[in-house]
Amino acid sequence: MQTKRTIFPNKLLPYVLLAPQLAVTLIFFIWPAAQAVKSSFEREDPFGFRTTFIWFENYTRLFSEPGYVNSLGKTAIFAVSVTLLSMSLSLLLAVAVNRVLKTNRVYTTLLVWPYAVAPVVVGILWWFMFNPTIGIGPYMLRGLGIDWNHRIDGTQAMILVVMAASWKQISYNFLFFVAGLQSVPQSLTEAAAIDGAGPFKRFWTIVFPLLSPTTFFLLIVNINYAMFDTFGLIDATTNGGPNQATNILVYKVYADGFLGLNIGSSAAQSVVLMLIVIVLTAIQFRYVERRVQY
Amino acid sequence: MATINLVDLKKSYGNVPAVKGVNLSVADGELIVLVGPSGCGKSTLLRMVAGLESVTSGHIEIAGRDVVKAEPAERDIAMVFQNYALYPHMTVRGNLEYGLKNRGTPRTEIDRRVNEAADILEIGQLLDRKPRQLSGGQRQRVAMGRAIVREPAAFLFDEPLSNLDAKLRVQMRVEIRKLQRRLKTTSLYVTHDQLEAMTLADRLVVMNGGLVEQIGTPTEVYDHPATLFVAGFIGSPPMNLIPTSALGTDGANGLPAGTDIVGVRPDALLIQRPEGPCIALEATADLLEPIGGESHLHVKLEGSGQAIILSVPGRPDIAESAHLTIYARPSELHPFSSQTGRRTDTVAKS
Secondary structure, eight states: OOOOOOOOOOHHHHHHHHHHHHHHHHHIIIIHHHHHHTTTTTTOOOTSEEEOOOHHHHHHHHHHHHHHHHHHHHHHHHHHHHHHHHHHHHHHHHOOOOOOOGHHHHHHHHGGGGGGGGGGHHHHHHHHHTTTOHHHHHHHHHHHTOOOOOOHHHHHHHHHHHHHHHHHHHHHHHHHHHHHHTOOOOOOOOOOOTTTTHHHHHHIIIHHHHHHHHHHHHHHHHIIIIIIIIIHHHHTTTTTTTTTTTHHOOOOHHHHIIIIIOHHHHHHHHHHHHHHHHHHHHHIIOOOOOOOOO | OOOEEEEEEEEEEEEEEEEEEEEEETTTEEEEEEEOOOOOOHHHEEEHHHHHSOOEEEEEETTTTEEETSOOOGGTTEEEOOEEEEESOHHHHHHHHHHHHHTTHHHHHHHHHHHHHHHTOOOGGGGGGGGGGGGGHHHHHHHHHHHHOOOOOOEEEEEETTTTTTHHHHHHHHHHHHHHHHHHHHEEEEESOHHHHHOSSHHHHHHHHEEEEEEEOHHHHSSSBBHHHHHHSSSSSOOEEEEEGGGHHHHHHTTTTTTTTTEEEEGOOBBBBOOOOOOEEEEEEEEEEEEEEEEEEEETTTTTEEEEEEEESSSSOOOOOOOOEEOOGGGGGGEEOOTTTTBBSSSOOO
């Protein structure tokens, strides 16, 4: 196909135009990432006067440390729960909206709002609602005979952060699911109806398989969200506690580095976290996407 | 095998009526074609029979059973969609089996029917492919196959050929006709293509504005259009509709009372005077379009300036703006009243 090309004779202009974006990427992403990789091979003395190059000691130490292994486990639980919860709820909402979409622009708009809220604010919101002393949540749960105190109960703390993190992500997933559902041709569900499939069966055998590219995309986005973007939320609600129960990797990086001032270990952790996400995404693209094609 | 009866069937979207009361009886094994311009309600009618649109009022009977309240699946019909609606994530075999599996048909029976349908439609070698790997014509066959394997009481076709190119359309049209003759399954077929309608139908239902204009065999509808609309819609090039005032006193003689428009088929107008009685009109040639074995001659009547198309055999040597006389036998004139829009003679059948 012939495409129209405009040629700028100026050799410098393209670089000038690219420069702002490149500068931002270099300063705020590449440089810190490189620094992190460098720091992960170093040990700094307590007063920051001297750094020694210690090869992989930070890494080997990390994996023999029970706190880190615990954090790995918590991260897995957190990421899987958030992904499943937010995706299944948003799919449910999207299907409901899709049935009546024409009349419910308002409903759709309202459902999207939580996405505009910053993670820290989400954290504080849920922290208030489930504050064991003044929150409405524990007050109502007490009526059901449940004693809610996420400050001392690790499981409850995990449930709280999972709920808060999922709540924020539902709107994003919802938007994509609605768009995905809209792109499934009506005639397919009609054909399936004539072919004797009830509404439930139609959804699982026709609509859901056709939605798989959307689902796959959201899976990656949600796992990355749960592993990276939830720092502010944890910081505002539980601070990783009680007793490390909600100390997921991204929060531990912060806690060890900036609170514990163990820069080397923190850097090593962030490199590991980065690798985990890279590997997960690679696996997903390689194995899941193949089954998504139709 | 079944009959379909529509009794005073109506459909409105809010206050907008789409189908304004249709009565139709389809005999067992008959292929009925619903034809009309877009927006005439023919697709809505078909979708009501399929159960995809709710019925505002009236009755639908399939095989003697009132199905107005029944789910699409309970109506024992199969539908071929305009865009085929093949399930893109399933193989051809999966597409064919889906409806049977949903109904709990035994495995051996499923295999028998799928293989039989694949044989009939010659898609045996495609069974393990996905729809996106098929050409338009092949997809069309699979869509037909999905209808056949169900062995339903009736087939519903919603403009199934409109996505194919012209050549393939003719070929598939013939195949659909042969298939329907062979299976003898009662069929309703919707199209806006009057040629498709004429060639396929046992009987035609010409619709306009949510109402049935005429029901009849293709020949009946062609030879005796009941209304002005049908006269103008069926036939290509369309029938010439000439106000009686343009005919002159000679031509207007002997027409039934109330006639103010006369229809003449382009091929019923002659440029040589025929034997026996005929009317003669003076005209000026506008344009001659040779289309192969025949030519379309556009002329204007002298006096009124009324434009007329003649279909003349061969390639007559007529210069533009040449003066000529055109003739028509009185028996070829279709008298209409523009007030009622209907024929004014009694020959019309419906």
